[in-house]
Amino acid sequence: MRILVTGAAGFLGSHLTDRLLAEGHSVVGVDNLSTGSLANLAHLQNEPRFQLEEHDICAPFDFGRVEYVYNFASPASPVNYHRLGLETLEVGSSGTRNALEVARRHGAGFLHASTSECYGDPLVHPQSEDYWGNVNPVGPRSVYDEAKRFSEALVTGYHRYHALNTHLVRIFNTYGPRLGRDDGRVISNFVVQALRGEPLTVYGDGQQTRSFCYVSDEIDGIVRLAASSEHTPVNIGNPVEWTILECAETVQRVTGSSSPIVFEPLPVDDPMQRKPDISKARELLGWEPGIALEQGLLLSLDYFRATLLAGQPTTLVGQTATAGAS
Ligand code: UDP
Secondary structure, three states: OEEEEEOOOOHHHHHHHHHHHHOOOEEEEEEOOOOOOHHHHHHHOOOOOEEEEEOOOOOOOOOOOOOEEEEOOOOOOHHHHHHOHHHHHHHHHHHHHHHHHHHHHHOOEEEEEEEHHHHEOOOOOOEOOOOOOEOOOOOOOHHHHHHHHHHHHHHHHHHHHHOOOEEEEEEOOEEOOOOOOOOOOHHHHHHHHHHHOOOEEEEOOOOOEEEOEEHHHHHHHHHHHHOOOOOOOEEEOOOOEEEHHHHHHHHHHHHOOOOOEEEEOOOOOOOOOOOEOOHHHHHHHOOOOOOOHHHHHHHHHHHHHHHHHOOOOOOOHHHOOOHHHO
16 A cells, blocks of 8 residues: 555654554655654655655645555643744644645545543543543643544544544654653653753652553554554553653662652643553454563664764753643
């Protein structure tokens, strides 16, 4: 197949691109490089089945016939979507619509990267797909949460009114090589801090929870969903739940770092708990994750060491992601 991947230079987009190429497909990657990085695609420079178009999907586009569209373009980390708030709203509305129009024009299948943020600060635990969520529509996270929720409505509308073959994946916290070193996410912050021998910045009391999925597990679930006939949202995430404090201690152990843990203010509207119910993915796709957090962290260390040695910008984003910035 000739497949379009929007957000191909991002963390998930680039891993998805690798997976599709490995399966023998051709990939047209589209990215405006606002948060993605060409470094994530550098290894594909001489790959004839890969083409990169530098384009903002908020403007209409068409790069020729495609049989499938994966829509992964969006700022995704809290630091980035706070910085690019209006752009995040725009890409989740006009951008998603333009990508849907490409799929409609070519009769292509469509998978949209949605998020556990659709559940907001969830009052139901663990979160199953039939939970409608607890989202603050005007809080600092709303630019991301509501853009993704609008995208889900739009994608569902194209399925309902245009009979487009659509899929919605709700992605939970994912980590691995190519996670933006400076994008403020908890795993990248902790690993980089530990490798530098700097304090690990735990926000709040560290009792809030997240469930971390290694990137290859996540991509595998996504590709399976794309091939399925399921049109309603499906959670793809690792259901093993960690407090953020436990996560910091695990990073200390895996890196062998003697960095201390320090506590900083909790960002506004930071969800208190998050854990996917993956029964639907298990039943429909025969999918479940196989890589535990310690193992996944070990698989990621070389990448983070290399990015530190490469002398990229060294601002510690932990300092920009605290309550005041949100
Ligand atoms: N967090 C933290 N220290 C950091 C970065 C994040 O304690 O240096 C916390 C953050 O407050 C949240 C969790 O880790 O409770 C996950 O944050 P992340 O930004 O990775 O993603 P989120 O799941 O909030 O979108």
